[in-house]
Amino acid sequence: MAEICILTPDSGGNAFAGRTENELRALLGTDVRFQPWTAPLGTGDALVLPLIAWGYQARADDWxxxxxxxxxxxxxxxxxxxLIRWNTDKRYLFDLEAKGVPVIPTAFAPALSDTDLIEARARFGDTLIVKPPISGGADGTYRLAPGDPVPADARGKPMLIQPLMAAIATEGEYSLFYFGGAFSHAILKVPSAGDFRVQEQYGGREITADAPAGARAVAEAALGAAPGDALYARIDMVRGADGGLRLMELELIEPDLFLSHAADGGSLFAEALRARLRPET
Structure with a gap:
């Protein structure tokens, strides 16, 4: 059996999964196989990575x-x-904030109501972002302009509330990548005009970038505050109104690694996996 198993979407599929499989197969060679995350797993593989387990948030109980x-x-x-269990629910942001990591200001509403929006606007400003605590790819995420009511799909559900970060539109969102604890590369993700979502399916695009000043400090503070060591990580951040960078998400489950933007083509990632596979001496 192959040494490395990479988990993929369930039968619902994903438009980008095949492309990512091909990239990982080209990088890792023949010692890798792919299977849906919903299929039974044994202990025959030396290492299993949920790198393409996209869509798990739609089946949170099964996950x-x-x-x-x-x-x-x-x-x-x-x-x-x-570590994955902790990272599944985005309320981990409160844990990181308590440990001094600069995160986007966030409130949690156990059952989102009009009162929650009133209180959040008083705290964060008139334009808000609301999202489920278990989510991915901007699923279930809403931008609420001043006066907008609670979205029907979100009313009465547990939701995170955040201010809209203006720098998303003017600068973009930075992502830094770490493999085996070492910095690999950075990108800048920008939304299409008029949107706030940087994902490709919404017209967003990514640009190879240098990590801006202070970005690695934020990323490494977040990694250090997480309850365990991460073999791979993507750290998303955006600039706040004060000019400082704030953590948006610490992606430790199934982040797109954007290895085509890495100067080494992903060699550091492959070596981190091989180092984990080598027996200790």
Whole structure:
């Protein structure tokens, strides 16, 4: 059996999964296989990565059950299951904030209501972003202009509330990538005109970039505050009104790694995996 197993979307599929599979296959060679994250996993693989397990947020209960099953069976998951479980719910931002990491100001509403929006606008300003705590790819994420009511799909549901960060439109969102604890590369993601979402499916695009001043300090503070060591990580951040960078998300489950933007073509990522596979001496 192949040494490395990479988990992919369930039967619902994803328009970009095939492209990413091809990129990883070209980088890692024949010792890699792919299977849906919903399929049973054994312990025959030396390492399992949920790198393309996109869409798990739509099946949160199944995802939680899968994590429990993998942990109980001793499946060698990277990143470790306890770290993935913590990272699944974006309320981890409050943990990082408590440890001094500069994060985007965030409130949590257990059952989103008009009162929650009133309180958030008093705290954050008139234009808000609301999103589920378990989400991905901007699914279920809304931009609420001044006076906009609670979206029907979000009313009464647990939601995170944040201010709209103006720099998303004027500068973009930075992503920094770390493999085996070492910095690899950075990109700048920009939305299409008039949008706030930087994902490709919404017209966003990415540009190879140098990490701006202070970005690596924010990224490394976030990684250091996480409850476990990450073999791979993407750290998303945006500039605040004060000019400082603030963490948007710490992506430790299934981040697009944008390896085509890495100067080494992904060699550091491949070496981090090989180092994990080599027996200790």
């Amino acid at each position: 939680s059950a899968a994590l429990d099953a993998w942990e109980a069976a001793g499946v060698p998951i990277a990143n470790p299951v306890p």
